[in-house]
Amino acid sequence: MSRVISWIPTAAGSDFDLDNLPLGIFSPPAEAPRPGIAIGDYVADLSSLFEAELIDEATLDGARVLNGFLARGRAHWSALRTRLQYLFGEASTLQERVLVESSLVPRAEATMHLPFEVGDYVDFYSSIEHASNVGRLFRPANPLGDNYRYVPLGYHGRTSTIVLDGTLISRPSGQRKARDAAAPSFGPTAALDFELELGFVAGPGNAHGAPIPIEAVRNHVYGCVILNDWSARDIQAWESVPLGPLLGKSFATSISPWVVSLEALEPFRVENRIPDPPPLAHLQTDERWAYDIDLEVLLESQAMRAHRFPPMPLARPNFRGMYWHVAQQLAHLTSNGSRVRPGDLFGSGTISGSEPEMLGCLLERTRGGTDAFELPGGERRTYLENGDTVIMRARASAGERRIGFGELRGTIVG
Amino acid sequence: MSRVISWIPTAAGSDFDLDNLPLGIFSPPAEAPRPGIAIGDYVADLSSLFEAELIDEATLDGARVLNGFLARGRAHWSALRTRLQYLFGEASTLQERVLVESSLVPRAEATMHLPFEVGDYVDFYSSIEHASNVGRLFRPANPLGDNYRYVPLGYHGRTSTIVLDGTLISRPSGQRKARDAAAPSFGPTAALDFELELGFVAGPGNAHGAPIPIEAVRNHVYGCVILNDWSARDIQAWESVPLGPLLGKSFATSISPWVVSLEALEPFRVENRIPDPPPLAHLQTDERWAYDIDLEVLLESQAMRAHRFPPMPLARPNFRGMYWHVAQQLAHLTSNGSRVRPGDLFGSGTISGSEPEMLGCLLERTRGGTDAFELPGGERRTYLENGDTVIMRARASAGERRIGFGELRGTIVG
Numbered sequence: 001m002s003r004v005i006s007w008i009p010t011a012a013g014s015d016f017d018l019d020n021l022p023l024g025i026f027s028p029p030a031e032a033p034r035p036g037i038a039i040g041d042y043v044a045d046l047s048s049l050f051e052a053e054l055i056d057e058a059t060l061d062g063a064r065v066l067n068g069f070l071a072r073g074r075a076h077w078s079a080l081r082t083r084l085q086y087l088f089g090e091a092s093t094l095q096e097r098v099l100v101e102s103s104l105v106p107r108a109e110a111t112m113h114l115p116f117e118v119g120d121y122v123d124f125y126s127s128i129e130h131a132s133n134v135g136r137l138f139r140p141a142n143p144l145g146d147n148y149r150y151v152p153l154g155y156h157g158r159t160s161t162i163v164l165d166g167t168l169i170s171r172p173s174g175q176r177k178a179r180d181a182a183a184p185s186f187g188p189t190a191a192l193d194f195e196l197e198l199g200f201v202a203g204p205g206n207a208h209g210a211p212i213p214i215e216a217v218r219n220h221v222y223g224c225v226i227l228n229d230w231s232a233r234d235i236q237a238w239e240s241v242p243l244g245p246l247l248g249k250s251f252a253t254s255i256s257p258w259v260v261s262l263e264a265l266e267p268f269r270v271e272n273r274i275p276d277p278p279p280l281a282h283l284q285t286d287e288r289w290a291y292d293i294d295l296e297v298l299l300e301s302q303a304m305r306a307h308r309f310p311p312m313p314l315a316r317p318n319f320r321g322m323y324w325h326v327a328q329q330l331a332h333l334t335s336n337g338s339r340v341r342p343g344d345l346f347g348s349g350t351i352s353g354s355e356p357e358m359l360g361c362l363l364e365r366t367r368g369g370t371d372a373f374e375l376p377g378g379e380r381r382t383y384l385e386n387g388d389t390v391i392m393r394a395r396a397s398a399g400e401r402r403i404g405f406g407e408l409r410g411t412i413v414g
Numbered sequence: 415m416s417r418v419i420s421w422i423p424t425a426a427g428s429d430f431d432l433d434n435l436p437l438g439i440f441s442p443p444a445e446a447p448r449p450g451i452a453i454g455d456y457v458a459d460l461s462s463l464f465e466a467e468l469i470d471e472a473t474l475d476g477a478r479v480l481n482g483f484l485a486r487g488r489a490h491w492s493a494l495r496t497r498l499q500y501l502f503g504e505a506s507t508l509q510e511r512v513l514v515e516s517s518l519v520p521r522a523e524a525t526m527h528l529p530f531e532v533g534d535y536v537d538f539y540s541s542i543e544h545a546s547n548v549g550r551l552f553r554p555a556n557p558l559g560d561n562y563r564y565v566p567l568g569y570h571g572r573t574s575t576i577v578l579d580g581t582l583i584s585r586p587s588g589q590r591k592a593r594d595a596a597a598p599s600f601g602p603t604a605a606l607d608f609e610l611e612l613g614f615v616a617g618p619g620n621a622h623g624a625p626i627p628i629e630a631v632r633n634h635v636y637g638c639v640i641l642n643d644w645s646a647r648d649i650q651a652w653e654s655v656p657l658g659p660l661l662g663k664s665f666a667t668s669i670s671p672w673v674v675s676l677e678a679l680e681p682f683r684v685e686n687r688i689p690d691p692p693p694l695a696h697l698q699t700d701e702r703w704a705y706d707i708d709l710e711v712l713l714e715s716q717a718m719r720a721h722r723f724p725p726m727p728l729a730r731p732n733f734r735g736m737y738w739h740v741a742q743q744l745a746h747l748t749s750n751g752s753r754v755r756p757g758d759l760f761g762s763g764t765i766s767g768s769e770p771e772m773l774g775c776l777l778e779r780t781r782g783g784t785d786a787f788e789l790p791g792g793e794r795r796t797y798l799e800n801g802d803t804v805i806m807r808a809r810a811s812a813g814e815r816r817i818g819f820g821e822l823r824g825t826i827v828g
Contacts, residue, residue, distance in 0.1 A: 119573060119574055120572055120573055120574050122660070125657060135656075138656070139656065145655055145656065146591075147591075147598075147652055147653060147655070150589060150591075150597070150598050151589055151598075151652065151653050153653065153656075153657050153660075154657060154660055155569065155570070155657040155658050155660060156569070156570035156571060156572060156660065156664075157570060158534055158570060158752060159533060159534055159573075160533055160534050160622075160752070160753040160754070160755050160758075161622055161751075161752050161753055163622070170623045170751050172750035172751050173749060173750060173751075174749060174750045175564060175565055175694065177560075177561075177564075183564070183691070184561075184564050184565075184694070185694070186694045186695070186696055186749070208574075208575060208577070208666075209584045211587075232750070235750065238561055238565065239561060239565050239567065240656065240658075241559055241561070242549075242552070242553065242559065242567075242654065242655075242658070243539060243567050243568060243569040243658040243659065244569050244654075244656070244657040244658020244659070245657065245658070246536070246567075246568055246569060246570065246747075247746070247747070247749070247750045247752070250570075250747075250750060250752040251750040251751050251752055252622075252751075277597070280589065280598070280599070280600045281600070282600055332661070333660075333661070333664075335587060335588060335600070335661070336586035336587060336588045336646070336649070336661045336664060336665040337575075337584050337586050337587075337665050337666075338572060338574070338575055338661070338664040338665055339574040339575055340574070341574050344574075
């Protein structure tokens with residue numbers, strides 16, 4: 001099958017080609033937020049395409065968040081995608097192209113906004129390598145716990161502090177206690193960390209009391225973004241028993257602005273990791289839910305910027321190796337009758353692999369802040385310093401197909 | 415000082431007298447939801463009072479939730495209260511009374527709705543007696559943990575399953591593992607419990623990165639409701655290490671419909687419990703934040719209903735003895751820069767006292783489900799059975815003043 005090429009300049013071969021078409025909320029210069037689709041170096045204004053009667057998805061007309069569209073479900077998501085692939089592709093008419101062209105805003109001139117309102121945010125713990133590494137530091141007697149291989153573990157995170165790519169991250173203060181101190185003290189965290197994750201975004205959702213069976217989950221997940229679950233390890237360690245993390249996480253969670261649909265990720269679905277032992281029946285499926293997505297996290301310090309060193313890669317894990325997948329997580333989360341709403345966010349948990357260059361947070365890389373590493377220029381790091389920028393990227397590719405998530409950046413300020 | 419008496423019949427001496435004036439969202443028969451004030455056996459329709467130009471608080475006109483009013487802040491809350499006390503009191507004119515009277519709907523005919531939208535819900539762990547009792551069951555080596563007396567512990571709960579008084583509670587299913595079983599199994603919880611709590615409701619809130627100092631908290635809490643943090647103890651026990659409770663709690667949280675303001679509770683403020691050791695500086699205040707509120711939880715089984723036994727009181731704790739108060743909890747929660755929004759909900763955690771008749775959940779009363787107790791008619795209980803109704807009440811009184819919260823009911827269905 002020969003692939004369709006977009007007539008829109010810069011689209012072909014870019015992270016935002018016809019195969020991708022991620023959704024976001026953007027403002028053209030000095031205008032109000034509205035939905036858009038990234039295509040090459042442009043954003044296509046979907047309100048403008050609606051007004052020109054090129055698309056008929058009214059939930060996108062002038063909307064300031066995608067929640068209405070997320071609620072519409074898979075058939076509508078797919079119809080919009082098919083329509084846009086036609087309009088941006090080789091078969092569209094000259095008249096259509098003129099209208100599409102007038103809807104395009106250069107991405108460099110677009111201001112991005114949070115793409116959806118999050119009702120509930122659950123951060124999971126999908127990587128057994130991450131869970132094992134963290135467990136060895138905090139619970140050496142039984143690092144993984146008895147439940148890990150049965151329960152897709154997670155906790156509710158704070159929704160009010162979910163922020164967009166580029167938002168400055170203020171170093172949080174909190175209580176932390178040194179192992180040999182008699183009492184805790186209050187002050188800025190000395191163990192500020194990132195967690196490299198993907199965040200999945202809910203579609204229509206379910207009624208209270210009506211669980212989503214695992215075979216139905218594909219109708220309930222629209223797509224995903226890159227997610228940085230910023231963590232203050234000292235605050236987290238002191239507060240977490242017995243109720244789990246709270247202030248060690250609640251100060252900020254960053255997400256990337258473009259929501260990549262599961263439909264765009266179809267070509268990159270691969271065989272699930274084989275769980276051992278097999279999960280309980282309601283968490284079993286023959287459907288493939290693993291995705292071959294390459295991730296990358298990089299660090300750039302203030303000194304590195306000054307000396308024009310390029311950002312230093314810290315880890316390059318792949319998402320396919322996660323122990324638990326999002327279908328299991330949603331089936332689990334709703335198995336007690338709990339309700340999921342459009343725009344709910346599910347963090348994967350830190351994406352780590354089995355090799356040293358696949359560790360998705362500094363806690364793992366520096367073994368709890370004890371093994372420092374060196375940056376270009378000779379600075380040393382265990383945890384993040386003020387002025388550090390953390391850059392996350394994700395991309396899937398197979399043959400000519402390539403899907404980029406764009407970047408997620410955050411800089412620490414004191 | 416002689417007290418003002420309301421001219422509205424049934425108000426004087428009731429739980430909803432002039433001193434109370436709790437806010438809620440109600441529908442008159444076959445009409446749309448709107449804000450109302452409980453007064454005696456009536457609800458005063460605030461939209462109707464606004465349209466009659468008797469009050470000027472536009473955020474209440476036709477609003478389907480109280481969030482807009484909650485965002486207005488203390489001066490506006492107080493102005494409305496003063497105005498209503500005038501209108502419902504002895505000094506109002508005949509013309510005003512005619513208009514007020516036409517706004518009254520019998521409470522028995524009003525359908526109540528969730529009074530506010532909850533952005534984030536944190537459930538705290540304020541009772542040191544409760545924390546000690548639960549700790550002895552699950553962590554006997556160190557029941558209270560090293561952090562309890564320093565950190566106002568809590569976790570984020572699910573907002574999508576916060577439901578109103580009267581909502582039927584479906585027995586949740588989930589994973590649970592018997593101590594001697596090789597593996598967990600999935601099925602209905604065998605350890606369904608209530609937790610008797612108060613829930614505090616946020617006012618204006620703060621900007622991301624700008625903590626609310628403890629001395630400013632009174633501007634940021636509008637009032638409170640009764641809260642039942644339904645819990646499935648077997649599911650909770652199996653999932654809680656290391657990330658805290660999730661599915662053991664997320665299936666339902668019930669709240670009472672009438673929000674009692676802190677201003678109404680002013681006469682019942684009492685000296686704070688003296689913490690030992692003194693908390694860190696940002697959690698210290700000379701201001702009194704303890705409230706002398708009597709609570710009660712009762713149980714009525716299906717058989718008891720059939721035999722017309724009255725509900726059986728299970729516990730009668732008082733709120734004044736809590737170790738941590740809501741001012742400390744909000745100062746703590748925002749101390750890392752985290753953001754609170756109008757309508758955010760803060761559960762107190764189970765309210766238990768030091769005596770056997772003050773235990774606010776069955777886990778404590780039955781020592782982890784091992785000590786059964788008898789109901790009138792001879793049935794035995796460790797945890798809740800299908801058909802059981804849990805009734806919670808709260809009331810404060812001092813001399814002639816009396817403030818009732820009304821009731822919070824929930825019945826278990828299979």
